[in-house]
Amino acid sequence: MRTSVVSRARQRSARTGECGRTLSVKGRCEVTDLLYAALLIAIFAVLALTLRGLEKL
Amino acid sequence: MSDLTAGLIQAGLLLVALAVVHKPLGDYMARVFTTEKHLAVERGLYRLFRVKPESERRWPTYAMGVLGFSFVSIVLLYLLQRLQSLLPLNFGRGAVDPGIAFNTAISFVTNTNWQSYVPESVMGHTVQMAGLTVQNFLSAAVGLSVAIALVRGFVRRQTDRLGNFWVDLTRGTIRILLPMSVVFAIVLIALGVTQSLKSGVDTTSGTIDLAPTASQEAIKELGTNGGGIFNANSAHPFENPNVWTNLIEIFLLLVIPVSLTRTFGTMVGNRKQGYVLVSVMGGIWAAMLAIAWWAETHPNGPAALLAGAALEGKEQRFGLSGSALFATSTTGTSTGAVNAMHDSFTGLGGGVPLLNMLFGEVTPGGVGTGLYGILVVAIIAMFLAGLMVGRTPEYLGKKLGKREVTAAAISILAMPTVVLLGAGAALLLPDTTSALANDGSHGLSEVLYAYASAGNNNGSAFAGITVTSNWFQATLGIAMAIGRFVPILATLCLAGSLAAQKKVPHTAGTLPTTGPLFGSLLAGTIVLVAALTFIPALALGPIAEALA
Secondary structure, three states: OOOOOOHHHHHHOOOOOOOOHHHHHHHHHHHHHHHHHHHHHHHHHHHHHHHHHHHOO | OOHHHHHHHHHHHHHHHHHHHHHHHHHHHHHHHOOOOOOOHHHHHHHOOOOOOOOOOOOHHHHHHHHHHHHHHHHHHHHHOOHHHOOOOOOOOOOOOOHHHHHHHHHHOOOOOOOOOOOOHHHHHHHHHHHHHHHHHHHHHHHHHHHHHHHHHHHOOOOOOEEOOOHHHHHHHHHHHHHHHHHHHHHHHHOOOOOOOOEEEEEEOOEEEEOOOOHHHHHHHOOOOOOOOOHHHHHHHOOOHHHHHHHHHHHHHHHHHHHHHHHHHHHOOHHHHHHHHHHHHHHHHHHHHHHHHHHHHHOOOOHHHHHEEEEEEEOOOOHHHHHHHHHHHHHHHHOOOOOOHHHHHHHHHHHHHHHHHOOOOOOOOOOOHHHHHHHHHHHHHHHHHHHOOOOHHHHEEOOOOOHHHHHHHHHHHHHHHHHHHHHHHHHHHHHHHEEOOHHHHHHHHHHHHHHHHOOOOOOOOOOOEEEEEEEEHHHEEEEEEEEHHHHHHHHHHHHHHHHHHOOOOOOOOOOHHHOOOHHHHHHHHHHHHHHHHHHHHHHHHHHHHHHH
């Protein structure tokens, strides 16, 4: 039942590098970039709040 | 020679090598972090980045340094991947997909090195060398710095100063990780590991990928990083060509975490304190190795029974023993490199790497993370002992009050929170079943393993699970960041609180922390915390599979 991890991963890798192939895909990637940037900022905002909370212990 | 004999010889050689290096390396690391002298190259870096090396900081400032440095590192690594098409030595590889770039940036900066991509297909040499390998050094040095800050918390009295994060980061990188990596990269090249800036070589059966492997391989293991330059990781013959490189790689991933216990003992002025920690780490590591080894030689599947052992997914160059030894060591530390497919291990054998991570990776743990992880558990253990005998708990002459125990509890509970919430949420999603290669208990183990690996900053994959969807890229990224930085913040808070105290004199009523009683208490606490948190999940996954 278990498939080859390497071959499965190679199939998945075909999906990478999609950004920039066409204008619509490029635009979608820019939106995704912004969403991931927002997520990263949110994560570090939570961490900064954690630091603030720990200071008040 | 039988596999059992070969395995025993390898384990024996490994233990001898670690025992020989433990003392000089541990003492050297203690000198690195206590000397007041700066190297010329360090002074140059301090001038360049406007760091005042003599200026020591309070714990919140130290923590802000860790967070700020990591945030900038993630952003730079993300941009490097997204702009790969403009970089030299990309050999036609384009911009990395945003989801992969996000996940990989957090992964390498948090010392996890979880890889949701095929390195040889996705990453060019410039991203590998200037991005991923650089973070292999820096993320390990961050862990070292936090561990040393906690040790200073025990050593110092009535001060609010923990040290300078930038000085600790620079010294850890330049004086410990870089020189050792250079030496062992040369050793690995001599033993057959490849090192090339070419993209590959053409053969009659196709192109074989090449990469600057050895220079990455040494720090990959030494820094307990684990991210392979090839998809097959240390099962690839260019990364790990023979039994000697296999043994050296296992040695490298254990050597700094083990030696740091000596550093700890030296810095607190009582080396027996370090011996107790390394005994507990070693005892649990040996027990887990014995279970994995036994399970892989006593499989319960018909194919494996016919073969006489569980050989699926294992490199015949290393055999069962070499695979069990590597799997136990890579998950007892925060390395996550693999020389066999953990997904193909037996139910019980696969449960060992999973449980190793769920112990909080303190056997012996990652570079720095192992030491501060086990010291936090030691504080919980002393708190429990104090409750039992009705005394105010203390450890190494510092009283453990509400603030210290709360910080320790936050540090310990961050990982189970992200692992259980993440795995639980993923299992609720209808799309998750289509991402799994197996159903039933093994499928549950695949999901649990992924979040355990991310939350503990291990990075090894049970595989079998496809994690390229935005859900997995984002949530595993969150798990890696929270699993890394919340314990670091809580540990630094703990260090600051301890440093502010005066030293309590040792009395007849003080519980000794250098003997077998404390060692047993510490080991029991490690097992108890993991058991109380994860037994239901483990029962549905590897335990159910082992009993099937």
